Amino acid sequence: MYPARGLSIVRRPFLADASGMHTIRRMPDRYVLCVDDEAIITESLKRELRAELPHLKVEAAYSGETALKLLAEIDGDGGEPAVLVTDERMPGMKGHMLLREARKAFPRMYGILLTGYSDIDAIAHAVNEAGLFRYIHKPWERRDLMMAVRRAAELYDREAELEILRRRVEELNEALIAALEHRPRDWDPDSFCHVQRVACYAALLGRRLGLAETEVRKLYTYAPLHDIGKSGIPHEILDKPGRLTPEEYEVVKRHVEIGTDLLKSVDVEDFVKDLILYHHERWDGKGYLAGMAGEHIPLSARITALADCLDAMLTKRPYMEALPFDDVAREIEGDSGKRFDPAVVEAFRAERESFREIAEGETARYCRSLRDPP
Numbered sequence: 001m002y003p004a005r006g007l008s009i010v011r012r013p014f015l016a017d018a019s020g021m022h023t024i025r026r027m028p029d030r031y032v033l034c035v036d037d038e039a040i041i042t043e044s045l046k047r048e049l050r051a052e053l054p055h056l057k058v059e060a061a062y063s064g065e066t067a068l069k070l071l072a073e074i075d076g077d078g079g080e081p082a083v084l085v086t087d088e089r090m091p092g093m094k095g096h097m098l099l100r101e102a103r104k105a106f107p108r109m110y111g112i113l114l115t116g117y118s119d120i121d122a123i124a125h126a127v128n129e130a131g132l133f134r135y136i137h138k139p140w141e142r143r144d145l146m147m148a149v150r151r152a153a154e155l156y157d158r159e160a161e162l163e164i165l166r167r168r169v170e171e172l173n174e175a176l177i178a179a180l181e182h183r184p185r186d187w188d189p190d191s192f193c194h195v196q197r198v199a200c201y202a203a204l205l206g207r208r209l210g211l212a213e214t215e216v217r218k219l220y221t222y223a224p225l226h227d228i229g230k231s232g233i234p235h236e237i238l239d240k241p242g243r244l245t246p247e248e249y250e251v252v253k254r255h256v257e258i259g260t261d262l263l264k265s266v267d268v269e270d271f272v273k274d275l276i277l278y279h280h281e282r283w284d285g286k287g288y289l290a291g292m293a294g295e296h297i298p299l300s301a302r303i304t305a306l307a308d309c310l311d312a313m314l315t316k317r318p319y320m321e322a323l324p325f326d327d328v329a330r331e332i333e334g335d336s337g338k339r340f341d342p343a344v345v346e347a348f349r350a351e352r353e354s355f356r357e358i359a360e361g362e363t364a365r366y367c368r369s370l371r372d373p374p
């Protein structure tokens, strides 16, 4: 099996520019791979593509099997397979099979199939199983093929740029949440770790519960926003070393409403508002502010509630020392059906060792796997 495709664009180091004041992202090489068992055709195609699209690297393979090995090598060397142009009729692995296998490892890669007029079944397979971008009948017009490859490479570049932008927004989001949670007066470098841990815990629970990857991703991005409303609670109360008075506790409770109000003018989906407004609700109905119970509480809030409590108990607070992981796990499992949704607790139990690793500092590795699903 080939290595899962990493989002290597954004993981690459930054380079300082000449002034040292700015940074420039080092872009990986983008590759077009041509595959045909007839070496003369493949080589001439490679030459033409190199001449026509000089900003791309062009490689050739003479069978599906060697093409897959070459794609893995390109990826291993830090390149990005952007377009795969393959003949359908080859001994061994057929073109549509190659496209299907290649897309498993490189889901963003564009596929172009070169076919005869009678290869309609192969085209159907390639469209349905490998998201085929274009099929071109043989013998092809040079201009048609060049246009198809050029267009595929442009789309690939555009999607990669969007991915970089999206990641930057997420990074800014994390920084913003950390800043709001801890405010400059008591800035603590651990605040980023807290944000990341809650993101990981929530996303891991979501994945274990069988949510779609888009939902898992949303949990990763937005669960750390749950306490954004604490920016509206006075420092003296939040940082008070002893127990809060009943009046002070009532003030703290308002953070769920303040957080929701803060996002009123922003076009965020209900998923986000729900996890802010309802993350202190309890399964047994004894939480705040709405006093909702059971499945009336939105799932995103039920998940965030456990993720938040887990990290809070594992972290030293003004009024309490950090607890050992096993004690915290016992407490969470004991609160199944009371404070927490039994299904969410079950997901926690099933992933208990992963949670322990995140709590012990393996956050970065988990963050990567939750942000960039295989």
Ligand SMILES: [Fe+2]
Pocket (backbone or CB within 6 Å): 226, 227, 255, 279, 280
């Ligand atoms: Fe909270």
